[in-house]
Amino acid sequence: MSSTDQLRNTTLTHVHEALGAKMVPFAGFNMPVQYTNLTEEHMAVRNSVGLFDVSHMGEFVVKGGGATALLEWITSNDIGKLVDMQAQYNCLPNETGGIVDDLIVYKWSDTEYNCVVNASNIEKDWNWFVKQNEEQGFGAELENISDRVSLLAVQGPNATKLVQKLTDVKLDEIEFYHFAGGAVAGIDDVIISNTGYTGSGGFELYVWNDDAEKLWNAVMEAGEEFGILPCGLGCRDTLRLEKGYCLYGNDINDETSPIEAGLGWITKFDKPFVNWEHHKKIKDEKPSKRLVGFEMIDRGIPRQHYTIVDADGNEIGEVTSGTQSPSLGKAIGMGYVAREHAKRDTEIFIQIRNKTLKAQVVKMPFL
Numbered sequence: 001m002s003s004t005d006q007l008r009n010t011t012l013t014h015v016h017e018a019l020g021a022k023m024v025p026f027a028g029f030n031m032p033v034q035y036t037n038l039t040e041e042h043m044a045v046r047n048s049v050g051l052f053d054v055s056h057m058g059e060f061v062v063k064g065g066g067a068t069a070l071l072e073w074i075t076s077n078d079i080g081k082l083v084d085m086q087a088q089y090n091c092l093p094n095e096t097g098g099i100v101d102d103l104i105v106y107k108w109s110d111t112e113y114n115c116v117v118n119a120s121n122i123e124k125d126w127n128w129f130v131k132q133n134e135e136q137g138f139g140a141e142l143e144n145i146s147d148r149v150s151l152l153a154v155q156g157p158n159a160t161k162l163v164q165k166l167t168d169v170k171l172d173e174i175e176f177y178h179f180a181g182g183a184v185a186g187i188d189d190v191i192i193s194n195t196g197y198t199g200s201g202g203f204e205l206y207v208w209n210d211d212a213e214k215l216w217n218a219v220m221e222a223g224e225e226f227g228i229l230p231c232g233l234g235c236r237d238t239l240r241l242e243k244g245y246c247l248y249g250n251d252i253n254d255e256t257s258p259i260e261a262g263l264g265w266i267t268k269f270d271k272p273f274v275n276w277e278h279h280k281k282i283k284d285e286k287p288s289k290r291l292v293g294f295e296m297i298d299r300g301i302p303r304q305h306y307t308i309v310d311a312d313g314n315e316i317g318e319v320t321s322g323t324q325s326p327s328l329g330k331a332i333g334m335g336y337v338a339r340e341h342a343k344r345d346t347e348i349f350i351q352i353r354n355k356t357l358k359a360q361v362v363k364m365p366f367l
Contacts, residue, residue: 007025007028007029007030008028008029008030008056009029009030010029010030010031010053010055010056010150010212011055011150011209011212011213012053012055012150012212012213012216013030015053015213015216016032016035016053016230019032019035019230020035020036021033021034021035021230021232022034022035022232024233026056026119026233027056027118027119027120028056028119028120029056029119031053031056031232031233032053032230032232032233033232033233033234034231034232034233034234034235035229035230035231035232036229038232038234038235038238038326039235039326040229041229041230041231041232041234041235042231042235042238042239042326042327043326043327044156044227044228044229044231045155045156045198045200045231045235045239046156046200046239046326046327047156047157048156048157048158048226048227048228049154049155049156049157049158049159049162049202049223049226049227049228050154050155050156050198050228050229050230050231050235051152051153051154051155051216051219051220051223051228051229051230051231052152052153052155052230052231052232052236053150053151053152053216053230054151054152054153054197054204054236055149055150055151055152055209055212056119057116057117057118057119057146057151058116058117058118058119058121058122058125058126058144058146059114059115059116059117059144059145059146059149059151059206060114060115060117060125060126060129060142060143060144060145060146061112061113061114061115061141061142061143061145062112062113062114062115062129062140062141062142063111063112063113063140063141063142063143064111064139064140064141065111065139065140066133066138066139066140067110067111067112067113067138067140067141068080068110068111068113069138069140070129070132070133070136070138070140071105071113071115072271072273073132073136073138073272073273073274074092074093074128074129074132074273074274075090075091075092075103075105075273076090076091076092076093076258076263076266076267076268076273076276076279077089077090077091077105077266077267077268078268078270078271079105079107080271082105082107083107084107084108084109085107085108085178085179085180086106086107086177086178086179087104087105087106087107087177087178087179087193087195088104088105088107088177089102089103089104089177089266090102090103090104090105090266091103091252091258091263091266091267092125092128092274093258093273093274093275093276093279094128094254094274094275095274095275096254096255096275097255097257097275097278097279098253098254098255098256098257099248099252099253099254099256099257099258099261100121100124100125100128100254101117101118101121101124101125101248102118102246102248102252102263103115103116103117103118103125104116104195106179106191106193114191115129116151118248118249120248120249121248122144122146126142126144129142130142132274147209148208148209149206149207149208149209150206150207150208150209150211150212150215151204151205151206151207152204152205152207152212152215152216152219153196153197153198153202153203153204153205154202154203154204154205154219154223155196155197155198155200155201155202155231155239156198156200156201156202156226157200157201158223158226159200159201159202159203160172160201160202160203161226162219162222162223162226162228163184163192163203163205163219163222165222166184166185166218166219166222167182167183167184167185167190167192168182168183169182169183169184169192171192171194171203174192174194174203175194176194176195177194177195178193178194179191179192179193179194179195180192184205184207184215184218185214185215185218185219185222186214186218187207187211187214187215189207189208190205190206190207190211190215191205191206191207192205193205193206197236197239197240197245198236198239198240198243199239199240199242199243199245199365199367200239205219235326237321237323238323238324238325238326241321241322241323241325241332241333241334241366242325242327242328242332242365242366242367243364243365243366243367244293244334244364244365244366246261246263246291246334247321250304250320250321250334251291251320251321251334256291256336257278257279257282257287258279259279259282259283259287260282260287260289260290260291260336261291262290262291262364264283267279267283269283286339287339288338288339289317289336289337289338289339289342290336290337290339290342291320291334291335291336292334292335292336292337292342292361292364293332293333293334293361293362293363293364293365293366294332294333294334294335294348294350294359294360294361294362295330295331295332295359295360295362295366296330296331296332296333296350296357296358296359297357297358297359297360298355298357298358298359299331299357300331300350300352300355300357301322301323301324301331301352302319302322302331302332302333302335302350302352302359303319303322303352304319304320304321304322305318305319306318306319306322306335306350306351306352307319307350307351308335308337308348308349308350308351309348309349309350309351309356310341310348310349311347311349313349313356316337316338316341316348317335317336317337317338317341317348318335318336319333319334319335319350320333320334320335320336321333321334321335322334322335325366325367327367328366328367332366333350333359334364337361341361342361343361344361344362344363345360345361345362346360346361347359347360347361348360348361
């Protein structure tokens with residue numbers, strides 16, 4: 001890494017270092033990959049509750065009379081179906097048939113939205129928003145507040161009980177993929193979002209940087225009775241993979257269509273969006289490759305970019321994500337394969353080092 005590519009810290013980096021976290025470079029940030037043990041952190045989230053610092057994520061504000069029109073154009077999902085205080089998983093199609101990024105859109109009103117994007121794509125996404133807004137003449141007001149906002153993810157079956165101890169907002173009234181604004185741990189102006197990237201339920205809390213450490217400490221203290229653990233990016237990845245959630249840069253990228261990635265459910269063709277004809281054609285003609293989940297039958301752990309072959313050794317695809325699942329006790333993965341090999345129960349083979357190991361296509365989520 002050159003001197004001009006210095007890692008950025010989140011507001012809570014010093015907290016993670018004090019806790020003894022193993023810090024690693026991720027998306028240009030200095031992030032905790034684990035604190036003590038990946039499996040222990042993973043199982044805390046699955047069985048009780050864990051706390052993540054995901055303040056590296058980016059946040060854009062989209063406001064004004066052209067806000068809805070801009071978002072309808074640059075996203076593949078149906079923004080028009082959102083009601084106030086609802087969130088929506090979405091993606092930004094590019095002009096060459098791939099995906100700029102996946103994101104969550106939060107609707108406050110017809111003239112105000114928040115968009116949460118991946119840390120590795122903040123600059124790229126911001127430039128995309130600005131470019132489309134200017135070229136299409138929507139006139140939306142855009143503000144990049146990524147450097148001012150921290151994000152804590154309280155995840156697991158006990159997350160609701162924990163956060164409820166800290167707020168008067170009635171969390172059971174916030175439906176899945178909806179949100180509210182309110183005070184948490186005596187901190188005003190917190191966004192309380194019933195979302196997450198673990199598949200174990202919970203809330204994501206958006207807070208101004210100045211209050212991030214106070215909120216972290218309050219959540220950790222309130223979570224003691226539930227055995228809360230601070231959790232790093234290592235178990236965040238194993239948790240999301242068990243649920244079959246795509247990771248940008250692995251399972252989706254600038255060259256993959258959402259149709260190929262199994263994201264047809266967020267790709268709606270009842271309104272035009274960037275390059276929509278391309279994806280409609282893929283859907284109508286059926287994609288030549290599909291993102292599938294698979295479980296290893298032979299012993300071995302699949303990793304990104306490992307080659308997938310058929311029984312005769314012919315290359316049919318590539319692994320995009322893989323791990324040893326802490327919950328299932330077996331190796332699992334995701335990858336693109338030629339359409340004729342994408343059917344459930346199909347036998348495929350993963351080339352791991354100098355071995356060709358047997359695996360089987362399975363239905364996702366794995367857990």
